[in-house]
Amino acid sequence: MLEKESFKLVVEAIEQLEMGFQGLPEFNSSFELDNLRNVLLEVATRMQDNFPYPHPLYVGQMLKPPHPIARLAYTLSLWINPNNHALDGGRASTIMEKEAVNEIAQMFGWKIHLGHLCGGGTMANLEALWVAGKVKPGLKIVASQQSHYTHERICSVLGIPFVAVKSDRQGRMNLDALKTLLAAGDIGTVVVTMGTTATGSVDPLPEILELQSQYNFRIHADAAYGGYFTLANNLDTKTRAAFDCLKAVDSIVIDPHKHGLQPYGCGCVIFQDPKVGSFYKHECPFTYFTSDELHLGEISLECSRPGASAVALWATQRLLPYTKEGQFATELSKSRKAALTLFEKIQGDDRFLIAFPPELDIVVWTPRATSASAASEIAKKIFASSAQKNLHLAIANLPVEFFINIGAEMKLDQDYLTCLRSCLMKPEHFDWVDDIWQLLQHATDQV
Incomplete structure (x- = not known):
């Protein structure tokens, strides 16, 4: 069941990686291989206590195995173990993250944006709603009853009032219920879910955008699950129209560890207006001194963050570009x-x-x-x-x-x-x- 053939490439890749560090004095890590083997086999035995997530007969939760290239690139990067908080902790992986996030933004039609990877969809949504609260202070955030439960919990953490909007018979946000709430004039942000966790329902974004022009609220798209379906070629007309409008929202969250073929945890938050980066501004006397370029930690609420996630995502995008006619889009369809x-x-x-x-x-x-x-x-x-x-x-x-x-x-x-x-x-x-x-x-x- 478990694919093993590709792992033979790791040794070759490690040798290629090591060539970049020639000239250093030689040293050897101290460990006994037999002890490693015993513990590793014990781990393998313990890990047998799992459902067969990689197998096609597992159709339960949102568990998609990482692509082999993602596993290999992630594993290879661990010999360096880069930290993408600051450039001096992960020079190559920081650049790879910026390139990978840029490709995600372009998938939604954004050439100008501000964004980064993070620990997962929850952290990504927290940052998006934190910024929403800064832009629209004191106003409520609303999401449908079928949206992910973390939105209400995040708002509680941030001290922002939250209201759940009634859903229609297809699990989408009910427009009449939303209009009633908007009429009160105290809604700052509407969270649009592009694929609910329970049913995969997509909120009516075109109609919500029409309401935005009347009521002047922000729109945050929680596309953690469904975002990559913007590349699919077989959506129905109404769903296709919703995805085609994503370029008009204020912020988007997507989880590459779902349909993006990545290991956990790899989330992504992007903002259409780069000026929201000013909300993140802070000083650090011991980190941001190696470069005049933007450090990812300067536009992120998280500090230490695995550069391995960026390396794996970059490698997957290199192998499977986000084009509507490519292999990635075809398999999504x-x-x-x-x-x-x-x-x-x-x-x-x-x-x-x-x-x-x-x-x-x-x-x-x-x-x-x-x-x-x-x-x-x-x-x-x-x-x-x-x-x-x-x-x-x-x-x-x-x-x-x-x-x-x-x-x-x-x-x-x-x-x-x-x-x-x-x-x-x-x-x-x-x-x-x-x-x-x-x-x-x-x-x-x-x-």
Whole structure:
């Protein structure tokens, strides 16, 4: 299951790296190889206690294996272990980070921007909302009920008032509910989710941009999960229109450790207006002295940060450029195609109810039953039965109103349904849809 062939390149790459440090006095690190081997094999044994995340039959949470080039480049960089906080801690990796972030910004149509990598989507969103609070002090931040829970938590940390906006029947921000909130005149920032965690739903950005001209608020796009789908060639018309508008927002967050084929943690925050960098300004008497160039620590809330993340991302972008006709975009489109194929199979089986077609690559459905509570219990049993057959799904509690006309055949004895959920985010998933479907059918038959 685990790809090993590419690892043979590491020794060759280390020898190439070492050539850059010739002329130094020789020294050897002190360790005993047998002791390393014993501990490393113990680690491997302990790590067996995991779900098979790299395998195509794992379709549960948002866990996409890093590309081999990302693993190799990250590993190679650890012989240097650069720190991208300041140039004297990671000269090469700092430049690579700037180039990698620039490529992400260009993917959204931004030639001028300010941004950097960070520990993940949560930290990236924290920085974006921190800047939002500086630009619009004292005003509220709003996001949809289906947005990631960290937005409310981040606002609590920052001391910024937060309001959740009601979602529509497809998990998107409800425009009428947003208009009602905006009418009060105390909204400073609207967070637009470009692919919710639960269902992959995309908020109606074109319409929200129209409201911005009337109410003068900032727009932050949380594209942590869905951002790379701007390169996909098979989005529906409404979703495509939303992604095409991303160049008009004020800030964007994307997680390369999701669809960007990177190891954890690698998040990215970018701002359209570089002048927001003034909010980060600080003095450090012992760090920023090696160069007149901008140190990444001067535009980041984080201090020490792994340059390895930048090296891995840069290498992946070098191998798989962000072009709409390239391999990276093609495989992303295949993930959506896989989701649409599975959606059609589930929709054609009268044992299941499906909420709505997938906008990206997440499919959500629930069993038919006499009541919402009964359907939820059956879903849990199918989840467990599937896992016994090595098909690893996820479950999610979603509002019953996501399932249109459900009240006609199901007693609504609770306001949510426990649903089965699949994230078909691996490039191989399209070729494995039939296997996934057969195992799901067998599990459902057994239940």
